[in-house]
Amino acid sequence: MQIELTINDKVVKWEVANDEFLADTLRxxxxxxxxxxxxxxxxxxCTVWMDGKSMLSCSVLSLRAHSKxxxxxxxxxxxxxxxxxxxxxxGAEQCGFCSPxxxxxxLAMKNELVNPTEEEIIHYLTGNLxxxxxxxxQLRAIKIYLGVA
Amino acid sequence: MENVGQSIRKIxxxxxxxxxxxxxxxxxxxxxxxxxxxxxPHAFAKITSIDISNAESLEGVECILxxxxxxxARFTLAxxxxxxxxxxxxxILDQIVRYVGDEVAIxxxxxxxxxxxxxxxxxxxxxxxxxxxxxxxxxxxxxxxxPEEDLSCNFEIGLQKENNITSSSHEEVGDVDEEFKRCxxxxxxxxxxxxxxxxMMETYRAFTYLDHAGRLIAVSSTQVPFHIKRQLxxxxxxxxxxxxxxxxxxxxxxxxxxxxxxDVFAGLVTLKTGKPAMIIYDRKETFSAxxxxxxxxxxxxxxxxxxxxxxxxxMQVLSDTGAYGEHAPTVLGCxxxxxxxxxxxxxxxxxxxxxxxxxxxPAGAFRGYGATQGTFALESTVNMLAEQLKMDPTEIRxxxxxxxxxxFLTGQGVMLGSSTLDRCIxxxxxxxxxxxxxxxxxxxxxxxxxxxxxxxxxxxGIANIGTASAEIRLNDDGNFTLLTGATxxxxxxxxxxxxxxxxxxxxxxxxxxxxxxxxxxxxxxPGSYASSTTYVAGGAVVKASEExxxxxxxQSAAILGVAPQDVEFDGLAVRxxxxxxxxxxxxxxxxxxxxxxxxxxxxYATQGCEVSPPPYIAGFAEVEVDQETGKVxxxxxxxxxxxxxxxxxxxxxxxxxxxxxxxxGMALYEQVRYDEIxxxxxxxxxxxxxxxxxxxxxxxxxxxxxxxxxxxxGAKSIGEVVANTPPPAISHAIYNAVGVRxxxxxxxxxxxxxxxxxx
Numbered sequence: 001m002q003i004e005l006t007i008n009d010k011v012v013k014w015e016v017a018n019d020e021f022l023a024d025t026l027r028x029x030x031x032x033x034x035x036x037x038x039x040x041x042x043x044x045x046c047t048v049w050m051d052g053k054s055m056l057s058c059s060v061l062s063l064r065a066h067s068k069x070x071x072x073x074x075x076x077x078x079x080x081x082x083x084x085x086x087x088x089x090x091g092a093e094q095c096g097f098c099s100p101x102x103x104x105x106x107l108a109m110k111n112e113l114v115n116p117t118e119e120e121i122i123h124y125l126t127g128n129l130x131x132x133x134x135x136x137x138q139l140r141a142i143k144i145y146l147g148v149a
Numbered sequence: 150m151e152n153v154g155q156s157i158r159k160i161x162x163x164x165x166x167x168x169x170x171x172x173x174x175x176x177x178x179x180x181x182x183x184x185x186x187x188x189x190p191h192a193f194a195k196i197t198s199i200d201i202s203n204a205e206s207l208e209g210v211e212c213i214l215x216x217x218x219x220x221x222a223r224f225t226l227a228x229x230x231x232x233x234x235x236x237x238x239x240x241i242l243d244q245i246v247r248y249v250g251d252e253v254a255i256x257x258x259x260x261x262x263x264x265x266x267x268x269x270x271x272x273x274x275x276x277x278x279x280x281x282x283x284x285x286x287x288x289x290x291x292x293x294x295x296p297e298e299d300l301s302c303n304f305e306i307g308l309q310k311e312n313n314i315t316s317s318s319h320e321e322v323g324d325v326d327e328e329f330k331r332c333x334x335x336x337x338x339x340x341x342x343x344x345x346x347x348x349m350m351e352t353y354r355a356f357t358y359l360d361h362a363g364r365l366i367a368v369s370s371t372q373v374p375f376h377i378k379r380q381l382x383x384x385x386x387x388x389x390x391x392x393x394x395x396x397x398x399x400x401x402x403x404x405x406x407x408x409x410x411x412d413v414f415a416g417l418v419t420l421k422t423g424k425p426a427m428i429i430y431d432r433k434e435t436f437s438a439x440x441x442x443x444x445x446x447x448x449x450x451x452x453x454x455x456x457x458x459x460x461x462x463x464m465q466v467l468s469d470t471g472a473y474g475e476h477a478p479t480v481l482g483c484x485x486x487x488x489x490x491x492x493x494x495x496x497x498x499x500x501x502x503x504x505x506x507x508x509x510x511p512a513g514a515f516r517g518y519g520a521t522q523g524t525f526a527l528e529s530t531v532n533m534l535a536e537q538l539k540m541d542p543t544e545i546r547x548x549x550x551x552x553x554x555x556x557f558l559t560g561q562g563v564m565l566g567s568s569t570l571d572r573c574i575x576x577x578x579x580x581x582x583x584x585x586x587x588x589x590x591x592x593x594x595x596x597x598x599x600x601x602x603x604x605x606x607x608x609x610g611i612a613n614i615g616t617a618s619a620e621i622r623l624n625d626d627g628n629f630t631l632l633t634g635a636t637x638x639x640x641x642x643x644x645x646x647x648x649x650x651x652x653x654x655x656x657x658x659x660x661x662x663x664x665x666x667x668x669x670x671x672x673x674x675p676g677s678y679a680s681s682t683t684y685v686a687g688g689a690v691v692k693a694s695e696e697x698x699x700x701x702x703x704q705s706a707a708i709l710g711v712a713p714q715d716v717e718f719d720g721l722a723v724r725x726x727x728x729x730x731x732x733x734x735x736x737x738x739x740x741x742x743x744x745x746x747x748x749x750x751x752x753y754a755t756q757g758c759e760v761s762p763p764p765y766i767a768g769f770a771e772v773e774v775d776q777e778t779g780k781v782x783x784x785x786x787x788x789x790x791x792x793x794x795x796x797x798x799x800x801x802x803x804x805x806x807x808x809x810x811x812x813x814g815m816a817l818y819e820q821v822r823y824d825e826i827x828x829x830x831x832x833x834x835x836x837x838x839x840x841x842x843x844x845x846x847x848x849x850x851x852x853x854x855x856x857x858x859x860x861x862x863g864a865k866s867i868g869e870v871v872a873n874t875p876p877p878a879i880s881h882a883i884y885n886a887v888g889v890r891x892x893x894x895x896x897x898x899x900x901x902x903x904x905x906x907x908x
Contacts, residue, residue: 032175033168035400037350039432042834045350073168080167088162091799094807095639096165097350097400103166126841129834131348132401132639134810135842137803 003066007031008075016062022048023057025065026072033073033100037129044128047101048072054108056127073100079107086145092137094130102128106142115148152648152658153862156799159644160663161398161637171398173370174429177356181425182211184415185264187254187271188438189246192280192508192827193292196244196253196273204256204270209263211422213271214255216242219417220386223299226409227475227513228373228380230614230675232303236315236474238295241384241413246275247294247472248508249828250438257418257426280508282827284469285446287313287505294472294506306478307503315470315504316478320485322558323497328461332452336533337463340449340526341893342876344469344821345442345814346831347515348839351400352435353410357418358425360393365416367394372406372636373676378668384413385420396666399638403811404514404869406638407678408440408475436837437829440513441821443480443504444469447526457538458494459549464527466502468519471511477504480512483519485559487607488527490763492549493557500559508827514678516808517872520607521815525894528603528877532884542881543574543583546604546767563612566762567855567865570604573767573789576851577602580787581769588885595776598784601881602769607870608761609684609860616757617681618672619689621650621661621697623750625742627721627735629654629661629697634674635686636666640868641800642682646690648796649861653694655718656734672753680764680866683796687861689756697752704741704750705732762857764792764865768809768874774886779902781883783813783846788874790850793857793865801867805850808871813848814840815872816879817895 004013007029016025023046026034035045036058046058049071057070073080080103084093093099102125109116109124116124121142130138164171201213219241227235242252254271258264281290295310302308307317329335355369365387371377374394382389399406411428418426430439445468452461466484470477485500515521535542551557551565578584581600589599620632631650637643643663651658665671674686698718705723706713709730716723724731732740741748771785788809795801818838822830831837856863876894884890889904 032170035168035350037352037400037432038834040833040835043350077167081163084163084166088158088166089156089799091156091159091162091641091797091803093159093162093166094641094803095350095399095401096162097172097639099166100168122842126843129350129839129841131350131403131811131839132807133803134806134808134840134848135845136806136848137799139842 006069025062045101047104087141090137094132152651181427182257184428189251193278194275198274200272204267209259211257228376315474318502320500325497325499328497333455335452337450342522344444347403347405349401353430355412357415402638407514436832442515443512449530468504473511480519484523487520488523490557493551524873525876567857569791569853569855570765572853577767577789599886603877605873606763609866610681612761617674617686617689618755619693634671636677691861692754693752768878770878770882772882779898792867794863812875816876
């Protein structure tokens with residue numbers, strides 16, 4: 001089936017199977033920042049934006065992306081790099097496998113929450129798992145990024 | 150120092166954070182066959198028939214392989230230096246399946262859907278046998294997990310296959326039983342640290358193809374490229390010269406990727422079909438068909454005299470290695486090796502251990518490697534001892550720990566070269582507020598807060614076994630290329646090894662190109678495990694860089710017409726000490742490498758150590774326990790670390806915070822569980838709970854640097870030691886809070902609640 005969507009500000013027409021998930025479709029079209037790691041909608045690695053809201057692309061059928069605006073980290077080079085620089089300066093990317101999805105969640109949080117408290121930050125990002133860092137370095141980076149350090 | 154000791158960002162940091170295509174799957178050829186594995190539904194069974202005809206005939210299926218199609222050479226998936234201590238006890242596919250998830254058939258097809266459809270069409274008949282599920286019943290069980298005649302070991306490891314004993318270990322100095330009789334206080338208890346899953350975010354995966362020379366190339370998410378090469382050669386029965394293993398960026402390992410996973414299956418498909426093949430374990434396979442931490446039973450007995458000096462230690466260990474013996478003897482040995490040297494006022498020490506086969510997923514290497522289990526048991530018992538002696542738990546440690554220049558009873562005369570453990574304990578006490586908070590205080594609403602502590606050590610590399618080589622050369626353009634076999638798996642070793650080289654060569658890091666983890670081009674390195682990289686590979690990089698520096702000075706002096714002692718490094722050039730002449734590295738490169746020079750300057754070194762100097766940590770936990778429900782909240786965790794000189798403070802801190810979080814998971818949340826037929830009950834993140842950012846409280850790290858005389862710039866290791874203190878420290882804090890001493894990990898609210906009912 002064909003879907004028409006906007007991916008990182010570019011309109012595309014893609015053939016997708018009825019049972020195909022968006023994360024797989026995105027990867028097959030070269031958006032390799034999108035990672036999958038859990039198969040059960042738990043880890044947050046596949047986080048992208050649909051119409052500006054973060055969502056798990058492993059759990060959304062590609063058909064549902066028809067006529068939607070999808071954003072991956074490849075579409076936000078400037079904004080993502082600003083935060084990635086801070087994250088990396090803390091050493092808090094470590095293996096980096098969860099970083100793109102995590103960064104997409106952080107950027108969405110910045111758009112959604114005004115002056116979030118530490119508790120609100122932690123709550124917003126709970127769905128982004130990381131096994132390397134223990135989360136402390138990520139929190140330090142977010143505070144610097146939001147200017148609440 | 151300009152580079153060493155600086156928090157320099159990882160050289161690959163921005164690429165991986167921004168999602169650039171640098172991991173195994175990203176690099177695979179789009180036409181690679183998809184490899185899937187049919188796995189056993191039974192814990193212990195013999196395949197009596199296997200019919201693949203309906204699957205093979207499916208369009209798009211490239212090949213289906215069963216036990217009839219694999220080489221008949223047993224091997225181990227453990228990534229260890231040759232000769233591997235782990236038994237050669239597995240085939241790529243075997244007629245006997247030994248756990249739920251064991252491999253039955255390999256399916257290769259043009260796409261995943263076809264492969265999965267083909268899998269459903271394979272008909273297998275099994276003769277089901279009685280499995281060994283309880284590791285405490287394994288010795289003497291009527292079922293023998295490995296009855297086969299052709300199982301072999303490279304050397305004696307105490308294997309008795311008819312008794313399901315994989316390996317045995319015994320060490321004894323002095324007369325332990327006599328010494329206990331002389332002790333004023335003797336305490337003992339039994340501990341059950343659980344199987345823990347690594348859950349690295351990038352699951353196991355490998356991509357294989359044949360290159361222009363017909364060699365098998367494996368791009369693998371591994372910590373041990375050279376070991377994977379040797380493993381593939383043995384398993385596939387092809388010469389090692391026909392294999393190249395490349396490690397790209399790795400999405401975490403934690404020891405899991407020190408054991409081979411899908412490489413042999415993809416490799417076999419590529420050899421059989423001549424086509425590229427890709428295997429990706431899904432999360433369920435990663436949980437249920439790879440390895441976990443060894444579950445153990447540890448009995449610890451401690452005796453002390455009136456003044457609180459620990460005089461006798463007895464440790465008896467039973468380790469569950471599961472269906473195959475990957476890392477069984479070495480993890481077992483490390484339980485004692487990385488705990489007993491902590492305390493050296495002893496007069497008698499005994500360690501006795503056995504690892505046993507069961508019909509469950511194999512255990513393997515996991516950050517801490519036996520030290521984690523041993524630390525939980527020993528340190529919990531030391532806390533009991535302190536209570537019996539009415540001593541502060543920090544005081545009994547300070548009284549008994551090994552000091553610099555001292556030996557320990559089982560240490561065969563090896564002297565401790567560096568330690569600031571006493572300062573770590575003092576600093577940790579201060580940071581957690583021990584004096585005010587120990588042991589407990591009521592905070593209202595039925596809640597109580599308490600603190601607990603533990604200390605730990607690990608090694609740095611494997612003494613007399615671990616070696617690493619490094620090569621660094623001056624390139625034709627005046628830059629440098631550092632070649633190392635060390636495997637950065639997110640830990641940052643590509644960066645810290647360049648920091649070391651840059652420090653020696655007095656050049657900015659951007660002048661150094663790092664190329665690592667490729668068995669065709671890297672000098673030999675066993676890989677990143679056993680807390681080796683900074684200490685052993687770092688040592689090799691320092692030596693190689695010094696050799697190159699020496700050669701640069703000598704050549705520059707010759708060109709400038711002065712004696713070697715009359716020149717020195719100055720920026721990107723060598724100049725005479727008098728300052729009147731200089732030659733840039735670029736010019737030196739031009740004159741030596743190009744044209745008439747005919748001499749590329751290369752530094753090369755192999756490093757291996759006779760000692761494995763221990764890093765130390767003092768860990769302190771503060772918990773809040775709800776006395777009505779047993780719920781435990783971790784409020785604060787303080788870890789003060791002696792890893793020698795800290796090469797890169799930010800990367801060391803992240804290593805520590807991440808390791809502590811894994812230790813917190815082990816203490817409170819995580820457990821690999823099986824149902825009554827031996828099927829894993831925790832094969833997704835829905836059942837197996839790793840800590841989320843809400844579950845780790847506050848983790849604070851501080852360093853108390855020592856200077857290790859044998860280490861590069863005085864450095865020791867940090868990668869593993871960080872996982873060890875949370876289970877005993879948190880358990881201690883919970884005991885201090887509500888009086889429940891729970892020795893079965895993890896300490897869930899249910900166990901705390903039930904424990905409180907029994908008080």
